[in-house]
Amino acid sequence: MDTGLAVEAEAEALVEVAEGEGGDVLDVSVAPRAVYTLDISNGANNRVKSTVSDVTKNKADFHVISWDDTKLFGCIQNVFALAPANVQFFAGEHMRNLIADPETPASVRVNFDRPFVTPPKVVVFFNHLDFENDTHWRLTTSATAIDATGFTFNIVTWHDTVLYATQAGWITYPEDITHIYSTSVNTRDLHPWDKPQATQSPSIMFGDVGFCMVPDVFVALNTIDIDPEANLRVVAYVDNVRQEGLTWHIDA
Secondary structure (H helix, E strand, O other): OOOOEEEEEEEEEEEEOOOOOOOOOOOOOHOOEEEEOOOOEEEEEEEEEEEEEEOOOOOOEEEEEEEOOOOEEEEEEEOOOOOOOOOEEEEEEEEEEEEEEOOOOOEEEHHHHHHOOOOOOOEEEEEEEEEOOOOOOOEEEEEEEEEEEOOEEEOOOOOOEEEEEEEEEEEEOOOOOOOOOEEEEEEOOOOOOOOOOOOOOEEEOOOOOOOOOOOOOEEEEEEEEOOOOOEEEEEEEEOOOOOEEEEEEEEO
């Protein structure tokens, strides 16, 4: 198979019932977007980012961009569009730019505009990648030390990966909301890191979260660990979505 070996990959899934269509003006500051499919040549550095512009009442323009000598064959992004009236959600993003500042820390504190009553749920994901092409592609983002006022946002590489810049987004919501379910799934849940598989398709159940209809699902990548000997190809997606659960996939 002419593809990179997905030694490890992890994806976030945020599941909710859509409440209303249109009407409210989107706020560019709370339009979380994330990549969940990548297909990039290994002949140059891996550079891709998601941007948003021209936000109006009825639409927004979302872009997938590569630059310099990167050869991008394909990239698909997911958008979790929020209207200002959705006050139960906070969202934002953080750039770790090692070109501009080589001492940029791997972990920063994010403080919410207003505190939650209890520590919220936090979903994190990538929307900008820029790293060297001839070392292993290893990158992960996570939220730790979550409390009612904020959390620690981590963007980390390891071993021989050469990272130039990356940006990750985040979404938070109250932990006691009954119509939302979120989780993170990892290929290591199914096999060791050194025994990769090209495809995986286990099912997950929503547990105590009950949906009155088939929910929408926001899927995004938050970890990659891929061999550079072939092109960077990974896709995260879900199918068989129903009120009780779904099937997730992270494929090379």
